[in-house]
Amino acid sequence: MTEHRLLRRSTLEDVAREAGVSLATADRVVHRRDGVREKTIRRVEAAIAKLGYRPNAAAASLSRNKTWRFAFMLPANSNAFIANLAEQVERTSDWLTGQNGFIDVMRVDVFDPVTLAKALWDLPAVYEGVAVVALDDARVRAAMDDLVARGVHVVTLVSDAPGSRRANYVGIDNPAAGRTAGSLMGRFLRGQKGFVGIITGSLSLRDHAERHFGFRQVLSAEYPDLVGLPPAEGRDDSARNHEIARALLAQHPDLVGIYNAGAGNEGIAAALREAGAGRDIVWIAHELTGDTRRLLLEGTIAAIINQDPGHEARSAARILLALCTGQLIYPDQERIRIEIFLRDNLN
Amino acid sequence: MTEHRLLRRSTLEDVAREAGVSLATADRVVHRRDGVREKTIRRVEAAIAKLGYRPNAAAASLSRNKTWRFAFMLPANSNAFIANLAEQVERTSDWLTGQNGFIDVMRVDVFDPVTLAKALWDLPAVYEGVAVVALDDARVRAAMDDLVARGVHVVTLVSDAPGSRRANYVGIDNPAAGRTAGSLMGRFLRGQKGFVGIITGSLSLRDHAERHFGFRQVLSAEYPDLVGLPPAEGRDDSARNHEIARALLAQHPDLVGIYNAGAGNEGIAAALREAGAGRDIVWIAHELTGDTRRLLLEGTIAAIINQDPGHEARSAARILLALCTGQLIYPDQERIRIEIFLRDNLN
DNA sequence: CTGTTAGCGCTTTCAC
């Protein structure tokens, strides 16, 4: 019925006494440092097992009295999602302070591989960890690999560079996000025939390209009555997207859906407003922001696919810290979900 | 471009020196303990502000050298969701150990108010916190309030008792979850007319009743072509749900959807199998488990509304710990999301 | 290869 636990945790001192060695030797074994006889190691390990010893993280952190410095490289050109992300990094920074960690935020033009690679090369040597909104480019990968070679822990954030030596990717599975959008589109347009407009920021951005791929895959495989139009590139810009959406509506009287894999949703909203209530379009967008939230509540957007920037920021910081201190990483806790928001489950 | 931060955090010792008082007095001010002259308080507070002092949580935890004991009261009759929850509490317990916290798990028949109230009354006085899968009943609320009066921190988990004095509810907004299911049902059945079967475990369970309420609300307000049938109570039991679903299918040739607000989905799957491929039913269920995951991948279940038991367990533990130590709670991080899973965004 | 020891920042007890 009830399962009880020990009350006093055994300490390293207990382990040392049990094994008949000193504190320092016990510590060496715990940290797998060498310079300990095989036989002694076994004695200590037996004591650890017997006493169920678990290190006291607070004490370790206190005595180490080391601070960690992390650089977060975020895109300079800020849309609403990036602004949210930056704010969440700021909050995470507050939390990290309590763990002796410090975050410096840098804003870089991540869309230019040369600039981004240079920023990585030029990174002051004071950082033990870097979280970067990456770009999947050979020069960028090389710069990241160089940091790793210098002993800096690197994680990619939101956008990955799979061929690199980064320790972790903190972000969603973008092909799956596209498929999710495709399935919602297909379901919501059940029984209808027509064209679906597809807008991306740029197909040279890995995440946008992957979303487009996943979306189209589901549409063509499972909803043959819905035809995905060739993707338009709006550079995440509202004005461009306004033009694109206006043209889609004008050129395709039988347009039944729009999927925007990128940002710049206000322009699409404007085009739909101009088209009037006569056009009943199922619109699926990404990222919950002030604008998209309002459009979702109004019923203009049918569903939003979201990644939680708060979770991403905290996760990146936790992982960097764990990499530095050798703590365990809990993959479950760090997996970034593909969230679906309808009007009804907004927070 | 780059924003830098201080490297050495100022300590309480720095604050004391700056204010011209002793460590002990500075500590008294930080913790708002009395026995300090008003003027001294102001001096110390000025020093804190000037130095940007933030307490070092690790040092505090170490010096306090106190362990916390929490009781988690989980339902005795275990369905797959509760089994997941129990497993996640176990994992959380591992993590808590590192924070000097210990969890005792108790399995109680939470469906019987008298038993649950008695279990709360009889709780040994060793616990400084309790997380309980509650039941919204006067006796249970009274027992919880009594614990609170004795200085025990109480949070409700998964199922709330709003009238009580519990500090927090860790779980989803169930009316909103029901509305979410209703909107998905309406969207997925766009353009169709017919009946929708509704199954709950029991309408006397607050969460099930609330989900039913939200679901029906959306259906009747926005999808008048879909008529929700009176709710059947299957007690979260597969065999009963099998009967219920079989009867629904037999009695309503124009049944187009099924919403199960509770557990016991295998029975529904069996009834649908028997009915054969001729019946195309949109089925929406709750909680991602081995069974429902498989049914979702197969296409039998159209969507799953989920609450993350891992998040719930960790959140309950973090909140209890924060209540005990006076640390800040970050509401954003603790909000339990109403998650929507389609085949495409599974994990 | 192993042991001794100072000290991390804070809490708490006791003394004045």
Next chain:
DNA sequence: GTGAAAGCGCTAACAG
């Protein structure tokens, strides 16, 4: 009202 000092569990520098 205020201060001095011991000590939490661990790490790291140094000694042997």
